[in-house]
Amino acid sequence: MWLHSETDETDMDKKDIRILKAIAGEGTNSPDKIQDITGIPKSTVHYRLKQLREEGVLKNDLMEMDLSEIGVDITLISEVYAEFGEGYHTTVGEKLEAIEGVNQVYFTMGDTDFVVIANVTKRAMVESIIEDYESIAEIERTSSKFVISTVKDETYPINDFEYETLVDTLAEK
Amino acid sequence: MWLHSETDETDMDKKDIRILKAIAGEGTNSPDKIQDITGIPKSTVHYRLKQLREEGVLKNDLMEMDLSEIGVDITLISEVYAEFGEGYHTTVGEKLEAIEGVNQVYFTMGDTDFVVIANVTKRAMVESIIEDYESIAEIERTSSKFVISTVKDETYPINDFEYETLVDTLAEK
DNA sequence: ATTGAAACTTGATCGTT
DNA sequence: AACGATCAAGTTTCAAT
Numbered sequence: 607m608w609l610h611s612e613t614d615e616t617d618m619d620k621k622d623i624r625i626l627k628a629i630a631g632e633g634t635n636s637p638d639k640i641q642d643i644t645g646i647p648k649s650t651v652h653y654r655l656k657q658l659r660e661e662g663v664l665k666n667d668l669m670e671m672d673l674s675e676i677g678v679d680i681t682l683i684s685e686v687y688a689e690f691g692e693g694y695h696t697t698v699g700e701k702l703e704a705i706e707g708v709n710q711v712y713f714t715m716g717d718t719d720f721v722v723i724a725n726v727t728k729r730a731m732v733e734s735i736i737e738d739y740e741s742i743a744e745i746e747r748t749s750s751k752f753v754i755s756t757v758k759d760e761t762y763p764i765n766d767f768e769y770e771t772l773v774d775t776l777a778e779k
Numbered sequence: 780m781w782l783h784s785e786t787d788e789t790d791m792d793k794k795d796i797r798i799l800k801a802i803a804g805e806g807t808n809s810p811d812k813i814q815d816i817t818g819i820p821k822s823t824v825h826y827r828l829k830q831l832r833e834e835g836v837l838k839n840d841l842m843e844m845d846l847s848e849i850g851v852d853i854t855l856i857s858e859v860y861a862e863f864g865e866g867y868h869t870t871v872g873e874k875l876e877a878i879e880g881v882n883q884v885y886f887t888m889g890d891t892d893f894v895v896i897a898n899v900t901k902r903a904m905v906e907s908i909i910e911d912y913e914s915i916a917e918i919e920r921t922s923s924k925f926v927i928s929t930v931k932d933e934t935y936p937i938n939d940f941e942y943e944t945l946v947d948t949l950a951e952k
Numbered sequence: 953a954t955t956g957a958a959a960c961t962t963g964a965t966c967g968t969t
Numbered sequence: 970a971a972c973g974a975t976c977a978a979g980t981t982t983c984a985a986t
Binding site: 623633636667675681757 | 791802803804809840844845848849876883888924925932937
């Protein structure tokens with residue numbers, strides 16, 4: 607898990623790349639449609655996709671979701687500096703990822719610090735999130751910036767849908 | 780596109796949330812399976828999902844992809860400071876997002892700067908990417924950090940599969 | 953807007969090359 | 970490993986509420 611490790615063997619070839627590009631380009635993982643786009647027979651497509659799934663390259667089906675459409679239009683990027691200590695990397699990381707609204711947590715080189723990206727609905731939630739960061743025992747300090755606009759990656763995959771409070775939040779408006 | 784705008788109307792209710800959570804939790808968007816999980820009849824699930832698609836909340840089908848499995852195990856987070864000028868935000872942003880390996884570009888508040896996240900296969904590509912950033916006309920300076928490990932969001936959706944060179948890169952090894 | 957059942961489409965399987 | 974034909978399985982539609 608440090609840098610890269612173990613069996614780094616993947617047997618991808620150009621045909622796989624064509625299939626993956628078709629999936630990405632058309633926004634579908636249907637063997638039938640991929641056949642239409644690439645000309646590769648759907649049974650072959652099926653075979654390749656199964657292979658890639660077994661290799662662990664492909665995992666779950668997702669749906670691309672436009673967070674801003676449901677009112678989640680505030681993105682906050684924070685640097686979170688933690689004290690250094692045995693296992694802090696994991697402990698602190700887990701605490702950060704558990705915070706509602708947090709969607710990405712990176713542990714970075716150099717000083718012991720994290721880059722955390724959160725998406726929320728309301729300005730008030732920003733203060734609350736930053737407080738959450740700072741309330742974690744080993745945190746030294748944080749430094750945050752707002753995102754004005756997302757040039758790339760405007761939409762978001764549903765892979766960790768956590769906005770339980772969303773309906774209520776919307777109702778409040 | 781500044782903060783949020785226009786019709787911010789979404790008619791999501793708790794049933795939609797249940798469906799979305801099921802999709803996220805089980806990694807499937809099959810009406811049949813969602814019916815099994817939630818108990819909501821598949822025809823109703825179908826109806827709701829269609830609705831959400833028409834509202835623009837849901838877009839493409841995607842597949843979760845483990846980049847590290849295909850050798851893309853280096854993540855680079857950079858702050859890119861640009862000169863301020865009319866339309867630079869768009870111009871510079873577009874140039875940044877066009878760079879191979881760049882997967883996220885955020886334009887942030889405060890000084891005119893971008894946060895850019897790139898994923899690549901080889902250390903050498905890091906240098907090349909940073910050079911690319913700095914070669915863009917309006918860039919003042921950049922500041923980058925490596926990601927040691929991704930605490931959250933380890934996998935990646937195929938929504939912009941651009942690793943054309945990947946097969947060749949792997950072959951070189 | 954919801955649903956059960958029908959109609960239809962498609963993804964998965966299988967056997968051959 | 971590739972693929973055409975086949976069939977089970979799934980999605981979508983429809984009519985009634």
